[in-house]
Amino acid sequence: MLQTRQEGLFCPLGGFYIDPFRPVEKALITHGHADHARAGHGAVMATAQTLDIMAIRYGPDFTTSRQVAKGPCRLGEVTVSFHPAGHVLGSAQIAISHKDTGTTVITGDYSRSPNPACAPFEPVPCDILVTEATFALPVFRHPDPAQEIMRLLASVAAFPDRAHLIGAYALGKAQRVIMLLRQAGWDGPIYIHGALQKLCDYHISQGIALGDLRPATMQTGKKSDFAGQIVLAPPSAFAATWAQRFPDPVICFASGWMQVRARARQRGVELPLVISDHVDWPDLTRTITELNPDETWVTHGREDALIRWCELQGRIARPLRLLGYEEEPD
Template sequence: MRADQILQPTHEGLYCIPGDFHIDPLRPVHRALITHGHGDHARAGHGSVLATAQTLDIMAIRYGEDFTASRQIADGPVRIGTTTVSFHPAGHILGSAQIAIQPDKGPKIVVSGDYCRRANPVCAPYEPVSCDVFVTEATFGLPVFRHPDPMQEMSRLLASMAEFPDRPHLIGAYALGKAQHVIALARRAGIDGPIAIHGALQRLCDYHQAQGIDLGPLIPATAADMPSQLVVAPPSAFSSPWVQRFRDPVIGFASGWMQVRARARQRGVELPLVISDHVDWPQVTQTIRQLNPSEVWITHGAEEGLMRWCALNGFAARPLRLVGYEEEPE
């Protein structure tokens, strides 16, 4: 059985034929396997959902306890149809996983979802999984994207806070994963006092703390006489009246896209912080070399750039041209 007889792109998303399930489907389906809790991968309304315990918890926080009719924790190999599936850490956000599909007959396929090779203090590290077919994202799949050490970016934040001690520093970071990542990095950089957070971050930060991830003291950004110079908020807050409560703030944004200066200017970002939870160009090419799969399938992002690299380096590759992902800020 060929790989394209096992896994195929459809309007709903990737569909496994011998298992009769979808991975990160874009529309409600009867059986969904979910790689992680970001809204462009995890949607409510499926008949059943198989995911890591943390991803299921996150989906319940975001969508309510009734986000699916049936849920199952992926805590080991699971038999579905004529396939065996297993979940392996992706290093992207808390609970994120790659999904390995081993049919009874045919090649082993690993769907990586969104993944990152750089150590992240708020989630388990990426685990290489040998396979015949590797399905990879290419969000930053161009040679120009080479993300710096995140602690280097934290040093820039601390330097700005020292230079402008009377100006609050508002850092835009996506509510799930990136916000907690930024807070944890700030702690490692030596910020021990209270960090203020937008209300939209509270429940997800509380969940990370409950999972044993120490984010230190957090206070509401709306607190009277707020004793914190550092404020973390979702990007949407910066286009709302909420931001007007702060006097002469330094506006920052934490994203791999901040390497593109035009994007920072468009957002009015004074302090761009290049902090990403995705693989950059060296990481994605390193991963392909390390796994040495027979085929590379590219789900979304800079497909053509990675396709070209694969061709030049002897890897058979194909673009899946899936749409509907990357809808949320990186």
């Protein structure tokens, strides 16, 4: 039912691509991250929130035509449906069904950890599961994100004269960290870099209560304005002079990759926060076990270990080795 082409994953029976790397005539998009959602396609089908997010990121003319995914839809000889992936706001798995070949589910990026900033993952029975493998090594076992936030708040309390700067990607991670802080009892202001503003505003418009957000700009011209405060910014901001405006900042980074201490050191991260929007090894293998597909196709990361695990479990599996997803941001 699916083919791998230079443009990405293609469904010949439906005449569309899923998260293609290059502009194509018809694309189905799982979510709004830039490595999955690109501008320039002739037609795009996605959830209403993903279409909104693409318009925010690329402008209203990011595609010639757009279609909101609502319920099962017939495309060519197949029926497609979108189901929550638990990754970021608007993220979806795409199920493709055909009377002769059964149902194939493309997960896109997904998470089974509770995320207050988006709809939870929905298990979808299938004959073929196309799963990501971003953290597909047994060493990756993500801790409870609430405990990581408590570590952050303990550091804020221990260093009241310092600002805590948290690197968080603009779509999904920033809003999840904000929501986790609110759930942990932080009801004060949270300062955000300007690059996060539009997507935070969009989450608020979708009913995600982010609380008191303020621009991370000087109010009195003194660094002490931000003593004891929490500031969120895209990780790229920390390499610029922007970060120097804060008092003796504690550099933090919220990512599943922070489990790899060498990565934290390379980025100059003082307080790594292991908060991921992807499945870790236990949730990845649990998903395959629960869905029990006839075949598992693996992409987006560390394919070899998961292929080997499937073989040891007596499962049929194969790597897709698609270009463009060698390492997912998280």
